[in-house]
Amino acid sequence: MSSSLALPASFPRTLRVEWLLLLVAAIWGGSYSAAKVATEQVPVLQFLFLRFGLTFVLLLPALRGLAVPHWRAALAGTSLLGANLLAIYLCETFGVSLTTASNAAFLISLCVAFTPLCEWWLLGQKPTGTVLAAAALSLAGAGLLAFQHGGGGAGWSWGDTLMVAAAFLRGVMVCLTRRMGQRHGLPALTTTAVQMGVMALGTAVLMAVAPGPGWVPLPTGASFWGAMAFLVLLCTVLAFFVQNHAVARTSPSRVALLMGSEPLWGALIAVLWLGEQLTWMGWLGGLLIVASAAWVTRPRA
Numbered sequence: 001m002s003s004s005l006a007l008p009a010s011f012p013r014t015l016r017v018e019w020l021l022l023l024v025a026a027i028w029g030g031s032y033s034a035a036k037v038a039t040e041q042v043p044v045l046q047f048l049f050l051r052f053g054l055t056f057v058l059l060l061p062a063l064r065g066l067a068v069p070h071w072r073a074a075l076a077g078t079s080l081l082g083a084n085l086l087a088i089y090l091c092e093t094f095g096v097s098l099t100t101a102s103n104a105a106f107l108i109s110l111c112v113a114f115t116p117l118c119e120w121w122l123l124g125q126k127p128t129g130t131v132l133a134a135a136a137l138s139l140a141g142a143g144l145l146a147f148q149h150g151g152g153g154a155g156w157s158w159g160d161t162l163m164v165a166a167a168f169l170r171g172v173m174v175c176l177t178r179r180m181g182q183r184h185g186l187p188a189l190t191t192t193a194v195q196m197g198v199m200a201l202g203t204a205v206l207m208a209v210a211p212g213p214g215w216v217p218l219p220t221g222a223s224f225w226g227a228m229a230f231l232v233l234l235c236t237v238l239a240f241f242v243q244n245h246a247v248a249r250t251s252p253s254r255v256a257l258l259m260g261s262e263p264l265w266g267a268l269i270a271v272l273w274l275g276e277q278l279t280w281m282g283w284l285g286g287l288l289i290v291a292s293a294a295w296v297t298r299p300r301a
Contacts, residue, residue, distance in 0.1 A: 024239045029265025031235040034227040035093075041219045044093050045207045050218075050228060053200040055236045056193060065190030078191050082198025084173050089199070090206075091166035098159025107163035109142030114171035122175040130295075138292035141264075144285025192240040264289045 039047050066075060092108065112135045116127035127135075177191075207214065219225075264286040 020242045024242045025262045026265040027234050027239055028262045030269045031231060033269060034230045034235070037223055037227040038231070039093075041221075041224050042216055043213050044097070045203055045210065045212065046215060048089060048093065049200060049203040049207060051231050051236065052196045052203060054228070054232045056196040056200050058232070058237060059189060059193035059196060062187065062189035062193040065187040066194075068186070074186050075194065078186060078194040079198050081173065081176055081191070082195035083202065084169060084176060085195050086199045086202045088166050088169045088173060091162040091169065095159045095162030095166060098157055098162065107160055108167050108170070109139060110164060110167035111170035111174075112138045112142070114168050115174055118168075118171040118175045122172070123179065134292045134295050137295070138289050141285040141288030141292065144281050144288065188241050192237070195240065196236070 035047070038051075042050070068074060095107075116131055116135055119125050120127060268286075
């Protein structure tokens with residue numbers, strides 16, 4: 001990154017980390033469109049294997065970070081994170097296919113409410129009233145975004161259950177990443193590389209044992225490979241590096257709140273790129289999410 005793009009040295013380090021998390025949320029907001037393009041051309045498991053397998057290959061040099069005396073314990077702990085992340089992506093990907101997109105967007109945002117509870121449970125850190133209030137504000141905004149698409153009357157389905165499970169696992173993931181980062185101190189890229197390797201291996205095993213279409217010929221069109229490049233380089237390599245880096249430097253609840261702005265970014269990208277329309281209720285919900293994110297990024301004494 002050039003010096004002209006660098007944040008001022010006087011800018012608080014925590015705020016720099018949190019603004020990076022907002023950037024990741026915006027990038028992930030665009031991942032829905034890219035994933036839709038890709039999964040229309042290959043089966044879900046093949047898509048996940050390609051995404052995480054390609055990322056693992058790119059990050060192979062980062063495995064040098066495992067050259068530490070306690071590498072076995074570090075590898076085991078980081079592999080656990082990879083297994084948790086694979087479970088999240090399986091729940092999310094199949095959940096979206098079994099419910100409405102509006103229900104999915106609302107339910108995955110429950111991670112904002114789950115994370116402070118997971119932080120209390122796994123890390124013994126009771127959330128402050130401010131964090132809980134910001135979580136409630138963000139959740140209310142996500143609810144308005146979903147309701148304006150008519151999600152309230154869609155009924156409950158197995159897809160909804162999978163999205164709730166994914167939201168809970170996201171909260172667990174943030175807390176476990178913080179715990180492992182403090183315990184093992186691996187570089188963020190090394191952690192990401194191990195996670196991607198575990199996810200690629202796990203997806204390959206599922207492809208081998210699960211019924212389905214199996215491996216289909218890879219598309220040759222620019223739309224598929226452009227979507228894969230966006231997902232691998234920005235949504236996976238950059239995004240997971242920033243998240244793994246940030247979790248060790250700010251609280252899990254703040255990470256969840258900032259990443260909770262992802263539905264808003266997804267809506268904005270859909271409006272600007274795909275020409276979708278949002279009602280006033282949707283925009284109000286988005287503003288509530290932005291307000292909660294701004295609340296936790298405000299300067300603190």
